[in-house]
Amino acid sequence: MEAAIRAAAEQDAEIALIDDPISETIEALADRLGPGSVIKMVTRFQLQGPSGRLAQFEAMTLPFKRVESGEDVQPAVEYMRRFFPEIGEVLIDQRDERMAQRLHKLRNDGYDVVAVVGAGHHLGIQKKLEHLDRAGAEPGITVPIRSPRIRVTEIPVE
Numbered sequence: 759m760e761a762a763i764r765a766a767a768e769q770d771a772e773i774a775l776i777d778d779p780i781s782e783t784i785e786a787l788a789d790r791l792g793p794g795s796v797i798k799m800v801t802r803f804q805l806q807g808p809s810g811r812l813a814q815f816e817a818m819t820l821p822f823k824r825v826e827s828g829e830d831v832q833p834a835v836e837y838m839r840r841f842f843p844e845i846g847e848v849l850i851d852q853r854d855e856r857m858a859q860r861l862h863k864l865r866n867d868g869y870d871v872v873a874v875v876g877a878g879h880h881l882g883i884q885k886k887l888e889h890l891d892r893a894g895a896e897p898g899i900t901v902p903i904r905s906p907r908i909r910v911t912e913i914p915v916e
Contacts, residue, residue: 762874767906774871775902776860778853787848795844802841814841828880835878854882862890863899 766773778786803811814837825831838846857875861883864871875883 763906776857831877858883858886859899860901
């Protein structure tokens with residue numbers, strides 16, 4: 759994202775914030791999960807057996823160097839949906855829907871955009887955009903648009 763912010767600043771272009779604020783995502787996650795959800799998730803995980811857990815661990819720990827598109831992370835996304843649907847619905851599906859709605863709104867308002875999203879959202883957003891192109895966007899969608907300010911927090915990783 760740092761590269762996108764710098765590129766926007768260099769081009770004197772605006773930035774549209776299409777993802778949900780983190781506070782809303784955390785609140786939705788807290789609303790969706792409860793003690794019963796945790797028990798269900800642990801049970802689902804245990805029922806898949808050792809070989810299934812190993813395969814899923816490998817899917818969830820794909821080296822970042824090998825991620826080139828949304829298809830590369832699909833095994834991890836599908837794992838999340840299958841074994842942790844309560845989390846997948848909030849962290850992936852709901853956010854995909856809202857990001858697609860905001861991109862659709864920008865496109866309909868005449869903006870040319872470059873969307874910078876995590877690889878796990880790429881295919882979901884694309885699918886939802888195709889649906890919105892056929893069905894139309896819901897009214898009331900707003901998209902915060904701002905001028906870029908370059909204040910990047912750098913965290914050294916050793």
